[in-house]
Structure formats: C-alpha cells, structure tokens
Amino acid sequence: MHQRPVRVRFAPSPTGGLHLGGVRTALYNYLFAKKHHGTFVLRIEDTDQTRYVQGAEQYIVDCLEWCGISPDEGPHRPGKFGPYRQSERKDVYRVFAEQLVSNGHAYYAFDTPEELEKMRTDFKSDNNPSPQYNHTTRMKMCNSLTLSKEEVEKKISDKVPHVIRILMPDQEEIKLNDIIRGEVVFHSHLVDDKVLLKADGMPTYHLAVVVDDHAMEITHAFRGEEWLPSAPVHVLLWQFLGWSDVMPAWAHFPLILKPDGQGKLSKRDGDRLGFPVFAMDWRDPKTGELTKGFKEMGFLPDAYINLLALLGWNDGSGQEIFSKEELIQHFSVERIHKSGAKFDFEKAKWYNHEWVKKSSTDLLLPLVQELLSSNQIHTNDELLQTAIPLIKERCHVINDFLLQLKYFFVDPTQLDTEAVKPKWDEKKSAFFQSFVKELESLSSWNIEEIEKCFKDLSLAQGLKPGDVQLPFRVMLVGGKFGPAVFEIAQLIGKDATLRRIDTGLSSFNI
RNA sequence: GGCCCGUUGGUCAAUCGGUUAAGACGCCUCCCUUUCACGGAGGAAUGAGGGGUUCGAUUCCCCUACGGGCUACCA
Numbered sequence: 001m002h003q004r005p006v007r008v009r010f011a012p013s014p015t016g017g018l019h020l021g022g023v024r025t026a027l028y029n030y031l032f033a034k035k036h037h038g039t040f041v042l043r044i045e046d047t048d049q050t051r052y053v054q055g056a057e058q059y060i061v062d063c064l065e066w067c068g069i070s071p072d073e074g075p076h077r078p079g080k081f082g083p084y085r086q087s088e089r090k091d092v093y094r095v096f097a098e099q100l101v102s103n104g105h106a107y108y109a110f111d112t113p114e115e116l117e118k119m120r121t122d123f124k125s126d127n128n129p130s131p132q133y134n135h136t137t138r139m140k141m142c143n144s145l146t147l148s149k150e151e152v153e154k155k156i157s158d159k160v161p162h163v164i165r166i167l168m169p170d171q172e173e174i175k176l177n178d179i180i181r182g183e184v185v186f187h188s189h190l191v192d193d194k195v196l197l198k199a200d201g202m203p204t205y206h207l208a209v210v211v212d213d214h215a216m217e218i219t220h221a222f223r224g225e226e227w228l229p230s231a232p233v234h235v236l237l238w239q240f241l242g243w244s245d246v247m248p249a250w251a252h253f254p255l256i257l258k259p260d261g262q263g264k265l266s267k268r269d270g271d272r273l274g275f276p277v278f279a280m281d282w283r284d285p286k287t288g289e290l291t292k293g294f295k296e297m298g299f300l301p302d303a304y305i306n307l308l309a310l311l312g313w314n315d316g317s318g319q320e321i322f323s324k325e326e327l328i329q330h331f332s333v334e335r336i337h338k339s340g341a342k343f344d345f346e347k348a349k350w351y352n353h354e355w356v357k358k359s360s361t362d363l364l365l366p367l368v369q370e371l372l373s374s375n376q377i378h379t380n381d382e383l384l385q386t387a388i389p390l391i392k393e394r395c396h397v398i399n400d401f402l403l404q405l406k407y408f409f410v411d412p413t414q415l416d417t418e419a420v421k422p423k424w425d426e427k428k429s430a431f432f433q434s435f436v437k438e439l440e441s442l443s444s445w446n447i448e449e450i451e452k453c454f455k456d457l458s459l460a461q462g463l464k465p466g467d468v469q470l471p472f473r474v475m476l477v478g479g480k481f482g483p484a485v486f487e488i489a490q491l492i493g494k495d496a497t498l499r500r501i502d503t504g505l506s507s508f509n510i
Numbered sequence: 511g512g513c514c515c516g517u518u519g520g521u522c523a524a525u526c527g528g529u530u531a532a533g534a535c536g537c538c539u540c541c542c543u544u545u546c547a548c549g550g551a552g553g554a555a556u557g558a559g560g561g562g563u564u565c566g567a568u569u570c571c572c573c574u575a576c577g578g579g580c581u582a583c584c585a
Contacts, residue, residue: 111583127511132512161583197583202583224579228515264579310534316524318532338515339516343521344522393547477546479546483546
C-alpha cells in the first residue's frame with residue numbers, strides 16, 4: 001500500500017491573493033511530486049460560499065504558472081479524479097456524513113447560531129474563555145444524542161436546519177506521525193465535536209479534506225502548521241470512514257513569520273514594511289484595492305521559488321542558489337525545519353540579484369523591453385543586447401533596469417550637479433569645450449579612440465583624466481552610476497554624446 | 511484559560527554526543543575601480559534559563575521562561 005504512486009495536492013481556498021506561505025506550500029508539494037515522479041494536484045477548497053472571491057481561482061492558477069510550478073491536475077487541467085472544485089463535489093460529502101451518523105461516529109445537531117452563542121457565553125469563565133461543543137456540553141444541546149429518535153426524525157422531515165458533528169470518543173489517544181515533527185499525540189477528550197457538514201449542505205474543511213484526499217488517492221498530505229491542532233479530527237475520520245490503510249502520510253510545514261515582531265506574515269505586513277507578500281499583483285474585486293506582487297516588483301520566477309524553498313528548508317550542504325531542477329533533485333520533506341522563519345526582504349532581493357546576474361540576455365531581454373516600453377522609452381534590440389550584460393550586476397530586481405538602461409536611449413533629464421559643481425571650474429569647462437571639437441573630428445567612433453582623445457586632451461590641458469571623468473559621466477548618464485564612461489559614449493553614439501556634453505556644460509556653468 | 515508546535519548571531523541557518531559552533535544576508539574595514547556595481551581579503555555578532563543522562567552536551571530527557579498556532583456551520 002505504500003507503493004502507491006505519489007499524489008499530492010495544494011488545496012487553497014479562493015478568497016484573495018496568494019500569499020508567500022501558500023506559494024511555498026504549493027512549491028514543496030510540487031517539488032515532492034516531481035522528485036518522486038508523482039502527480040501534483042490543485043484542488044479548490046471553495047466550501048465557504050460567503051468567502052468566495054471572484055477571480056481568485058484563476059489568480060491562483062496564474063501565480064503557480066508564473067512560478068513554473070503548475071499542477072498536473074486541477075480545475076484547469078482535468079484528470080480522472082475531478083471535479084477539482086469542492087463546490088462541485090457537494091453531493092458526495094453528505095453520503096459520508098450520513099454514513100458516520102449511522103455508524104455512531106457523528107450526530108445531527110439542531111442548535112441555532114443563537115443557541116451556540118448562548119452556550120458559549122453561559123459556559124464562559126476565566127478558566128475556560130472559549131467553551132467548546134464537546135463531551136462536557138454536547139448532552140446539554142439540541143442534537144440527536146439528546147433528542148428521541150422520533151423528535152430527530154420529525155425535525156429532519158420538517159427540514160429543520162441542522163449540521164452533522166463528529167462524535168469525539170471519550171478517552172482515546174490519537175497519534176499522528178508527522179514526517180517533520182515525528183509522533184504527535186492528542187487526547188480525544190480535549191478535541192471538540194467539529195462540524196462536518198454545514199446547514200447549507202456544504203462540508204467543512206474537516207470532512208472535505210478527508211473525503212477528497214481519499215477520493216483523489218492522495219498519498220502525502222502536506223499543509224501549514226496551523227492545521228496541526230485539527231489533525232486528530234482528520235485522523236479519526238480516516239479511521240471512522242474505514243480508510244486507515246490508505247491514509248496519507250502527514251507533514252505540517254512551519255509558518256512564515258513577520259520580519260519584525262512575531263506572528264504569521266500577512267498582507268498587511270507587506271503594506272506596512274514595503275515589500276510584496278503576494279506572488280503577483282492582486283486587485284480586490286470588491287474594494288478595487290491593488291496589492292503589489294513579487295512578479296511586478298521585478299522578481300524572476302526562478303529566484304522567487306529559490307528563495308521560498310530555502311525559507312524553511314536546506315539540503316545541509318550550504319548551497320543557496322538552486323535551479324528548479326536542482327531543487328527537485330535535492331528536496332526532502334524530512335529536512336524541512338520545525339520552526340517558523342521570519343521573512344527577510346533584503347535576503348529575498350539578494351536571491352533575485354544572484355539570479356539576475358546569472359540570467360542570460362535572452363531571458364532578460366523581453367522582461368526589460370516590457371519594462372522600458374511601459375515607461376514610454378523607445379528601445380532597439382541591438383543596443384539592449386549589448387547594454388544588458390554591462391549593467392545587470394547592478395540590478396537587484398528587474399525594475400532596476402529602468403534606471404540603468406534609460407540613459408542609453410534618452411538624454412538624462414536631471415543631472416546630479418551636486419556631484420560635480422563643488423569641484424567644477426573654468427579649466428574643466430574649457431576642457432569640455434575643446435573636447436567637443438576634438439570629438440567632432442574623430443575619425444572613428446569607438447571606445448579606444450574616445451578614451452585616447454579624452455586622456456590626451458586632458459593631459460595636454462594640465463588636468464588629470466580622472467578629474468574630468470566624473471563630470472563626463474554625469475553629463476552622459478545623469479548620475480554617479482553605470483559602466484565605463486567611454487563605453488557608454490560609444491554606445492549612445494557621437495550625436496548624443498556631443499549633445500549631452502553641451503547640455504551638461506550649461507547646467508554646470510550656472 | 512486549554513491543547514499543540516517551536517527556541518543556535520539582527521535575519522536565514524549547518525551540526526544528526528567530542529568542531530577554534532560552518533556558510534549566507536545585512537553591517538563595518540580594506541583591496542580592485544578616480545562612478546556605481548561586480549569581485550577579493552578581513553571584522554564584529556549565536557547555542558533562552560535551570561536541572562539531569564554521559565568520561566563529555568548546542569546535540570538526548572525533564573522543568574521553567576519565552577514565542578507562535580489553534581480554540582467558528584473559515585479555511
């Protein structure tokens with residue numbers, strides 16, 4: 001039974017943007033599936049109709065695709081285990097819930113929300129701030145345990161709204177073997193009678209995961225640590241439904257924490273601290289509010305999955321930069337950490353920088369073209385192809401290419417005069433005036449010629465070449481950055497160079 | 511409150527009883543470069559506390575402290 005083909009699933013609920021932790025969960029599932037030549041399934045957990053958000057499902061699919069970790073099966077790639085949206089599997093859950101009732105593992109409960117509320121306030125105390133529907137309270141409530149068979153039948157035939165709750169056994173040790181954490185033991189009398197089937201006929205997560213993981217032949221169930229407390233319910237359900245022999249292996253991933261303070265990382269933290277939390281831009285259809293994504297902030301997909309993979313896992317070798325193929329090869333669930341990791345945006349940028357540096361011009365070119373054209377800069381591919389390798393080590397994110405590339409195509413609009421003026425004088429001004437004349441009569445326009453001309457002339461005028469190089473740079477690019485000046489001069493051409501010296505001269509001479 | 515999980519530098523982290531406790535990010539110094547980067551060489555910075563077990567604990571066990579998660583007809 002442990003020789004079954006590996007099948008794992010990522011099961012988000014379509015309630016909004018896809019958060020770092022979600023992508024990492026998807027990624028670990030993906031890596032595991034690929035490593036074991038298994039299948040990666042996307043299942044949409046949309047059982048809460050009140051939280052359904054338009055467009056969220058497509059957004060999830062798009063994010064995974066951008067990351068390069070698209071599922072093998074899912075709503076958009078149907079396989080033989082569909083449908084992959086829980087809302088479309090509604091009918092199957094009731095059957096199992098009823099089966100649990102007839103086996104004595106679950107019961108009908110007719111308590112209204114108001115009655116539940118009343119129970120919680122009535123039983124609330126300092127010792128017990130949040131009373132549960134469990135062995136201490138269940139016999140005081142309105143359910144098929146306290147009502148006669150006739151009353152229950154009548155209520156059901158009268159279509160009185162009701163839920164089905166699991167009947168937690170009294171004194172039982174529920175053991176869970178977690179790949180990351182080892183054996184975790186829960187005591188059944190401390191777990192409450194969770195709702196399995198809601199009054200609207202939809203299952204809760206608890207029933208749905210088990211039924212679907214079974215139906216979809218999931219062999220390894222991976223999810224975030226926040227699910228650990230409800231794991232005993234799931235284990236029991238596998239047992240009660242008679243499926244113990246095919247219960248998946250479990251692993252609960254550590255949480256990704258806020259960079260400062262403590263607690264789970266949330267979208268708010270990103271807004272507050274100025275970094276993305278979602279994989280891609282997300283626009284809330286209700287409020288219209290736009291939340292920035294890693295993609296749009298200029299991250300490369302390979303860098304993104306690399307940094308995510310290493311946030312909570314490493315192969316022990318010290319290697320930090322992994323391609324997707326290497327991740328698949330080296331990944332192991334056993335080496336995922338137990339403790340949560342604080343997200344560090346600086347390190348994230350470092351990862352991206354490493355990937356930018358090692359990326360080919362071909363890969364960078366279309367991204368850079370899009371960046372520049374969306375900033376109304378007209379480019380030509382030939383120049384871009386020569387310029388990209390010259391400046392990519394200066395770019396942490398794709399968006400940095402704008403500053404580093406812009407001056408190759410348009411004259412700088414603002415010059416960093418402060419960098420020049422304190423040391424600017426008549427002599428230097430005169431130098432550039434004669435430099436312009438020399439350049440005009442230059443026989444051929446190449447780095448060597450330009451540089452020779454520049455140096456010879458400055459020496460001839462009693463200036464150190466270095467002293468006039470910075471002003472020259474500022475004239476050409478606008479600031480103290482960029483590759484070798486003479487190379488820039490060559491690439492932007494004679495006309496632009498002369499023009500920029502001219503405008504530079506006038507702004508320095510003010 | 512209860513239950514569960516966790517705790518090595520500011521951050522990510524290696525170590526599977528014996529190490530001068532790796533490496534990376536960030537920070538600082540220097541070199542390269544008369545720009546900015548890249549690259550190179552250095553530096554500061556870590557085992558929460560207390561008990562055990564052991565010849566020997568960062569490593570195994572217990573307690574305490576601290577942090578987190580969960581405690582919905584949400585996932």
